[in-house]
Amino acid sequence: MDAFSPILTPVGLAAFLFFLLRLSLSHLNTTQTTKQPRPLPPGPVALPVLGNVHQLPQMYQEQTFAEWGKQYGEVVYAKIFQRPVLILNTLRAAQELLEKKSSNFSDRPRLILLAELMGWDNVVTHLKMGERHKRHRKWMHDNFQTKSALDGYRTVQLRETYTFLAGLLDTPADFLSHINRWSTGIIMDITYGHQIASLEDPYSRLAHQTTTETVRGGSPGSMLVDFFPLLKELPAWGPGAGFKRNAFRIRALVEELMNAPYELVRSQIAAGTARPSFTASLLEETFARGGPTAEEADDIKGAAGAIFAAGSETTVTVLSNVLLALVMHPEAFARAQAEMDRVVGRARVPDLDDRGSLPYLDAVLAEVLRWRCPVPLAIPHNTRTEDSWNGFRIPGDTMVVPNCWNMTQDPAAYPAPHAFRPERWLEMDPATADARHPRRIVFGFGRRLCPGREFAEANVWLAAAGLVALFDVRAPAGVDVAGEYHSGFVSQPKPFACEIRPRGADCADLIEKARTALAV
Template sequence: MLEIAYGHPVASAEDEYMAFADRSVAALTDIGSIASTLVDFVPILKYIPTWMPGAGFKRQALRAKDMWAEMTRIPYQRVRDDMALGKAKLSFTTFMIQEVSRDGHLTDNDEYDISNSASQMYGAGVETTLHTLLTLLLAFTIYPKVVDKAQAEIDRVIGTSRLPELADREFLPYLGCIVQEVLRWNPITPLGVPHCLQEDDSYNGYGLPGGSMFIINVWAISRNPALYPNPEVFRPERFEEMDAETASARDPRKYLFGFGRRICPGRYLADSSVWLVAANVLATMDIRRARDSAGREIIPTPSFKGGIVSHVEPFECDIRPRSQKTIDLIAERHYETTD
């Protein structure tokens, strides 16, 4: 994601940018879930001084705000400096700067918009995508038959001489069902993003005054047994068994990424990223249950920690290359992308 946003490739977990960005994202998510602090219920508390007892929520929010501002400013300025030296790599930031400045110089508002858009790509995209992929691995560990069925589809359609690409998506329907099911099984933003009414409205006979905050219970929608029988079970086949109209209406992507003008602008990138990772992991790796010292399989219990982002609790699994051929394919792809 850092490479897409800023043209900065991440070579290791100790990468300077990644470590700083991760701290910034953690500071934001650690504030808590929606309606998790007293100020959410007593709004007047937002006016108390930061030094007062009970204002810890305000001090924590200010620290997160400062870290987010630095995360926005530092990588953006680095790209600007690299562009001035003629060594900047193509990225979202360089593209937007070139496009916006085509008719003249960048204004302060232009720079503000571009820098914040780039930081949002990482801040909003990494944590959510990471835990979606961890959910995928958790499901693969608990339900090995899903892995077997998906690998058989990939081997039949693509073979073993190359890695899956986005162009293969329409020919791998079961894999598509897996992506839908993982988004439903652990909706990564379980309470969505709050919305606010601009004017008075009504719903099912309830009067809703303008200025009211709306919190959409995405988790409850995804767990509705009338829509998804046995909702606690990870079962991609549920989407195969629906007719086209029902499958479209119950596609979790219809509600997972938000609604209206505030719908997630990165939803297509996120969806494609999850599909690509799922396809390539299944094509190259065997995901099985770990074993204890006595050789017994360890079957993880699905456990998710609530918050702004639904975190997957740690679990054990066993991931190994499917063959020497897949190791060679991974190495070949790595050399292609790093040249």
């Protein structure tokens, strides 16, 4: 979905132009009466009303921001209509502002489309700073950042990975469906204690449809209604309100996604049949005092929904990128496979215990995150009060956009950034490799750092290791895989051709043997 697609037809346009006139007069009055003690960071010249909107393309805006960075510097000041926007084009700038000044740079802008219209208003990724955000972060920390919690998920991770590998044996052409089922299976079990047999599972289909429609619906903080809140009041039946009708359609899916699995867990707890899960543990705490209040129930639903929404779509994208990289770069796949055979052998499926002994595979996964940044512009941050950087003034209530894509393409940190070179990570000393690892970029910054990053990395490692160990992957003969990507909040690869074949007749037996050992 284009970030600034035209959504206004004649009636709405008249109202919209009236808003622009008011804003223009306000801008002129402010310009005449307000003195700025310090200069704003450099950036492209903004028009009085439009700001820099006219300079933004409808797609791949991260590339335009990168070009601005070359001209104006690593921190660029711009305006989207009258909204001040700070674009951070380097990891250094992101760390100095979003991490070192996290108390001021960790808020969220008002996300009208996603939170207020679509209904994603109770998920930690969209919550503004405050007690509710702290409560959700604590739940996430307790369930995804302690060793005991992560160790407790290993059985689920292995089981779903073995199911994924078995699916590739049966129907390799459906690899994207198997990737979706794998990701959904892990998240649904961890979050709700629900095991799915296939993507035809009703909860799985609901979850997949909801996240897909949300991503297509627009990027956080980038739609026209996010900059002109009065557009939210347009009647849904009226001209120019198609965005609102679409948002309400998605809102119904979001509500069902939040409510249906929550009620399933609640009924299972009452019947004494609930399996261990994130939602069950939070609900059980409330039953000691009579059950959750309406506010607690909304918080639990939102926290669980955040795990699914944040953990499924991006994980699917990353593993799809891994497969694409292996298809496009057979020399990297051959080297990863040779390392796997040397370290693990051909008599078993690799486990997380093998991770430390497979440095080249880790290098491949690091390079995939760098080569194809899964969320190019992240979710925007927002300043709470006026601040400064390198002598420049940063206004309060400024939207802050980390250009994660450009950070992963920085030639100073990654020579020949457009080349896929896993070897670059083995050529660095350990301290440099750690400092430049894309996990420091793609999982966010400061108080918005993804709490499930270790869990997500382990999931991708297991699936990739099994793929390398058991299968040969290549482009079909005579097919040139271009590796093109959709523009959007999540940078998903466009459909690509891929041949996946088992390396030997014993692959099915190896998977079954691993499953049997897991069940003991």
